[in-house]
Amino acid sequence: xxxxxxxxxxxxxxxxxxxxxxxxxxxxxxxxxxxxxxxxxxxxxxxxxxxxxxxxxxxxxxxxxxxxxxxxxxxxxxxxxxxxxxxxxxxxxxxxxxxxxxxxxxxxxxxxxxxxxxxxxxxxxxxxxxxxxxxxxxxxxxxxxxxxxxxxxxxxxxxxxxxxxxxxxxxxxxxxxxxxxxxxxxxxxxxxxxxxxxxxxxxxxxxxxxxxxxxxxxxxxxxxxxxxxxxxxxxxxxxxxxxxxxxxxxxxxxxxxxxxxxxxxxxxxxxxxxxxxxxxxxxxxxxxxxxxxxxxxxxxxxxxxxxxxxxxxxxxxxxxxxxxxxxxxxxxxxxxxxxxxxxxxxxxxxxxxxxxxxxxxxxxxxxxxxxxxxxxxxxxxxxxxxxxxxxxxxxxxxxxxxxxxxxxxxxxxxxxxxxxxxxxxxxxxxxxxxxxxxxxxxxxxxxxxxxxxxxxxxxxxxxxxxxxxxxxxxxxxxxxxxxxxxxxxxxxxxxxxxxxxxxxxxxxxxxxxxxxxxxxxxxxxxxxxxxxxxxxxxxxxxxxxxxxxxxxxxxxxxxxxxxxxxxxxxxxxxxxxxxxxxxxxxxxxxxxxxxxxxxxxxxxxxxxxxxxxxxxxxxxxxxxxxxxxxxxxxxxxxxxxxxxxxxxxxxxxxxxxxxxxxxxxxxxxxxxxxxxxxxxxxxxxxxxxxxxxxxxxxxxxxxxxxxxxxxxxxxxxxxxxxxxxxxxxxxxxxxxxxxxxxxxxxxxxxxxxxxxxxxxxxxxxxxxxxxxxxxxxxxxxxxxxxxxxxxxxxxxxxxxxxxxxxxxxxxxxxxxxxxxxxxxxxxxxxxxxxxxxxxxxxxxxxxxxxxxxxxxxxxxxxxxxxxxxxxxxxxxxxxxxxxxxxxxxxxxxxxxxxxxxxxxxxxxxxxxxxxxxxxxxxxxxxxx
Numbered sequence: 069x070x071x072x073x074x075x076x077x078x079x080x081x082x083x084x085x086x087x088x089x090x091x092x093x094x095x096x097x098x099x100x101x102x103x104x105x106x107x108x109x110x111x112x113x114x115x116x117x118x119x120x121x122x123x124x125x126x127x128x129x130x131x132x133x134x135x136x137x138x139x140x141x142x143x144x145x146x147x148x149x150x151x152x153x154x155x156x157x158x159x160x161x162x163x164x165x166x167x168x169x170x171x172x173x174x175x176x177x178x179x180x181x182x183x184x185x186x187x188x189x190x191x192x193x194x195x196x197x198x199x200x201x202x203x204x205x206x207x208x209x210x211x212x213x214x215x216x217x218x219x220x221x222x223x224x225x226x227x228x229x230x231x232x233x234x235x236x237x238x239x240x241x242x243x244x245x246x247x248x249x250x251x252x253x254x255x256x257x258x259x260x261x262x263x264x265x266x267x268x269x270x271x272x273x274x275x276x277x278x279x280x281x282x283x284x285x286x287x288x289x290x291x292x293x294x295x296x297x298x299x300x301x302x303x304x305x306x307x308x309x310x311x312x313x314x315x316x317x318x319x320x321x322x323x324x325x326x327x328x329x330x331x332x333x334x335x336x337x338x339x340x341x342x343x344x345x346x347x348x349x350x351x352x353x354x355x356x357x358x359x360x361x362x363x364x365x366x367x368x369x370x371x372x373x374x375x376x377x378x379x380x381x382x383x384x385x386x387x388x389x390x391x392x393x394x395x396x397x398x399x400x401x402x403x404x405x406x407x408x409x410x411x412x413x414x415x416x417x418x419x420x421x422x423x424x425x426x427x428x429x430x431x432x433x434x435x436x437x438x439x440x441x442x443x444x445x446x447x448x449x450x451x452x453x454x455x456x457x458x459x460x461x462x463x464x465x466x467x468x469x470x471x472x473x474x475x476x477x478x479x480x481x482x483x484x485x486x487x488x489x490x491x492x493x494x495x496x497x498x499x500x501x502x503x504x505x506x507x508x509x510x511x512x513x514x515x516x517x518x519x520x521x522x523x524x525x526x527x528x529x530x531x532x533x534x535x536x537x538x539x540x541x542x543x544x545x546x547x548x549x550x551x552x553x554x555x556x557x558x559x560x561x562x563x564x565x566x567x568x569x570x571x572x573x574x575x576x577x578x579x580x581x582x583x584x585x586x587x588x589x590x591x592x593x594x595x596x597x598x599x600x601x602x603x604x605x606x607x608x609x610x611x612x613x614x615x616x617x618x619x620x621x622x623x624x625x626x627x628x629x630x631x632x633x634x635x636x637x638x639x640x641x642x643x644x645x646x647x648x649x650x651x652x653x654x655x656x657x658x659x660x661x662x663x664x665x666x667x668x669x670x671x672x673x674x675x676x677x678x679x680x681x682x683x684x685x686x687x688x689x690x691x692x693x694x695x696x697x698x699x700x701x702x703x704x705x706x707x708x709x710x711x712x713x714x715x716x717x718x719x720x721x722x723x724x725x726x727x728x729x730x731x732x733x734x735x736x737x738x739x740x741x742x743x744x745x746x747x748x749x750x751x752x753x754x755x756x757x758x759x760x761x762x763x764x765x766x767x768x769x770x771x772x773x774x775x776x777x778x779x780x781x782x783x784x785x786x787x788x789x790x791x792x793x794x795x796x797x798x799x800x801x802x803x804x805x806x807x808x809x810x811x812x813x814x815x816x817x818x819x820x821x822x823x824x825x826x827x828x829x830x831x832x833x834x835x836x837x838x839x840x841x842x843x844x845x846x847x848x849x850x851x852x853x854x855x856x857x858x859x860x861x862x863x864x865x866x867x868x869x870x871x872x873x874x875x876x877x878x879x880x881x882x883x884x885x886x887x888x889x890x891x892x893x894x895x896x897x898x899x900x901x902x903x904x905x906x907x908x909x910x911x912x913x914x915x916x917x918x919x920x921x922x923x924x925x926x927x928x929x930x931x932x933x934x935x936x937x938x939x940x941x942x943x944x945x946x947x948x949x950x951x952x953x954x955x956x957x958x959x960x961x962x963x964x965x966x967x968x969x970x971x972x973x974x975x976x977x978x979x980x981x982x983x984x985x986x987x988x989x990x991x992x993x994x995x996x
Contacts (some may be wrong), residue, residue: 082137098488125152200357202355215335218361244291254299267285269321287331294334389433393461644702659672685713702753730763738760808824834848881923906929
């Protein structure tokens with residue numbers, strides 16, 4: 069049974085792991101990939117064994133381990149479910165009497181900091197958290213921090229976390245004060261604000277009956293949080309500046325002497341900094357932390373907040389809840405004026421409303437009817453808020469949010485997810501032994517899908533500077549690799565590799581990844597060229613970005629590069645490039661088209677405003693030099709000056725170039741389909757013009773034209789292609805003549821004919837009907853094969869072939885034409901060999917008789933003697949011949965000549981040609 073196999077698999081793999089690998093193995097998804105079943109099925113069986121055979125670690129994703137095997141190899145476990153790897157390992161530390169402050173060498177045993185489990189800690193809050201940590205670790209009284217963000221975005225919450233982190237790190241004592249002052253409370257009494265902040269002396273103002281310490285002194289040795297700090301007037305800002313600068317202050321009413329305090333300052337405001345604060349004040353605050361609005365946090369983080377607040381309400385009400393998917397989506401798409409606080413209040417309202425109606429039930433159902441009016445109104449007014457994408461969610465007290473967020477992409481480590489899928493695919497590949505091409509294709513799709521998510525989940529503006537740095541670094545690496553490895557990268561590649569390394573910089577070192585040695589070895593052996601390129605890129609970018617890369621990081625990069633190099637290089641295909649204005653317009657169109665076509669047809673060049681046209685021209689020149697463009701280039705542009713960009717590299721062209729205007733995704737897909745069908749360049753642009761609103765021009769290079777024979781047939785290109793192959797295989801190589809086939813109707817199109825004559829020196833046309841284009845000679849197919857058009861053929865080729873070549877061409881035509889016909893008759897004999905022997909017999913006959921055989925006679929002999937030989941081998945010779953005895957008496961000389969000439973057939977095939985069959989050969993030779 070599957071369940072038993074899963075239990076055995078977990079048992080065997082638990083025995084193989086080390087403590088360092090606890091966070092890298094045995095997930096439901098990886099096991100499902102190995103057995104090629106649904107993840108839900110595996111998850112169901114695994115959870116059935118919790119408390120019996122297995123215990124689990126509630127990381128994201130959840131890890132399952134065999135309890136007995138683990139205890140045998142490591143230590144006894146007391147629980148069935150552990151919150152994290154740290155939770156599990158801390159239990160072992162407690163059992164062994166290890167003090168909390170002692171640290172093991174295993175990195176992930178260290179206590180998680182207070183920021184680590186915040187929603188968005190590895191997403192929209194990554195940079196803000198880094199800034200806040202920087203301020204805390206600064207010596208003495210740290211660096212003052214400005215928290216800037218809209219109302220309800222979590223500034224007060226983050227201030228508290230800064231304090232907790234300082235305590236956790238031992239920078240502040242556990243009993244250090246954390247003082248909060250909301251300056252908005254004193255908006256109408258600035259003096260009261262100043263007196264509370266700095267303190268005052270007796271008699272400083274009416275009612276000042278005793279000298280009183282202010283909040284600065286109360287916060288000595290700790291932290292002071294000033295909320296709504298823009299309420300401070302200029303005088304208070306100047307006094308606070310002195311304190312920030314020198315650590316000294318005066319109480320209100322004092323004119324001499326100074327007080328000192330060691331206070332770490334955190335300030336928050338919703339207002340514009342430049343217009344509400346003195347320049348001198350702002351200069352003393354080096355760290356401004358931008359706290360994003362809820363909308364800026366991205367869809368996945370908003371979803372986590374929604375689930376978190378529902379779980380909190382479930383705890384308060386002590387009830388299980390079923391929240392409709394429509395409710396989830398309505399909350400997700402709503403615009404919250406009060407941000408996180410507003411969302412929290414709305415969820416409190418929803419739960420309270422539903423609870424009031426169903427308080428006697430054990431489970432509360434939450435539907436659209438429970439939503440606040442403004443949320444419902446938003447659904448009704450906004451057509452883009454499409455309901456129905458989310459399933460009903462079960463919420464219960466203390467529910468692990470990662471179990472609910474099975475589709476969470478922002479909280480989930482993309483690096484971890486990508487490797488889990490690749491490992492699962494490799495497991496299937498090995499266990500099921502399917503084709504390498506299928507394995508490659510699945511891996512390429514997986515890598516590209518994850519890269520898509522990385523590209524389209526870029527939603528935090530404060531990451532732009534780092535992203536631009538990575539873009540520049542990737543471009544530099546591309547230039548180096550293109551030059552040294554002779555490869556070409558397009559705009560699609562730039563965005564994909566940038567996203568990959570941006571993710572490496574953001575998330576990749578969150579936990580170690582365990583990669584099976586077999587997978588790593590397979591990649592190294594199967595893709596040496598791609599590995600070489602990937603190493604170059606990885607080494608360059610790792611050093612520029614201070615990333616500690618590992619050999620495992622090569623795997624996704626190698627697979628992606630493989631997908632770029634795995635392009636069909638059919639010699640009959642034109643190349644296609646999309647060029648458009650905008651940061652990623654061309655890349656996006658090319659990427660969508662390539663995905664739909666399931667092949668890398670298009671390269672792309674993006675033309676943002678800051679990019680020079682000369683850069684694009686240089687790229688195109690290098691592209692033309694490095695790629696086989698012998699069958700032409702289709703350059704698809706959006707508008708404007710790009711239509712004329714070809715003029716800058718026109719002299720580099722050695723093949724036709726098509727420039728098409730008004731590129732769209734639909735047009736790109738259609739063009740790609742035509743390229744895949746290996747349609748001719750002229751046909752592609754003609755069809756695209758008919759089906760799309762576009763303009764085009766074809767630029768032909770000024771080069772020596774190729775000598776060409778055209779073939780055509782009135783019944784279609786299929787027959788014309790057969791004629792082409794017949795002539796092409798018959799023309800001796802030294803004649804250097806190409807043969808191109810066309811449908812008769814195609815040659816009635818003026819544009820196509822014009823294109824032919826611009827590229828080719830047309831010597832003549834062979835076909836079933838004369839298309840009557842130009843002055844070139846037309847030779848009917850039947851006359852060419854019968855020999856009736858020998859003189860015409862000589863005249864057609866007199867400037868490119870001598871008599872010997874013409875004789876060779878004639879013999880080849882007869883032989884190839886006969887071969888095509890014989891293929892339908894012979895079942896035993898090798899057609900190529902029997903034709904060779906018959907040809908030898910005919911030459912011997914011409915020598916013995918001094919007589920030159922006609923083409924028509926040769927064709928008849930090829931076919932007749934071929935069939936005759938197979939009949940003799942089968943012992944099915946024709947015994948009857950009209951007046952056989954009389955024939956033998958009258959034609960003794962002719963019979964001896966035929967027997968002598970065709971003796972090569974008898975010797976080669978060990979047969980005897982009877983007199984009756986010789987009679988029929990005589991009839992062919994005599995033209996009877």
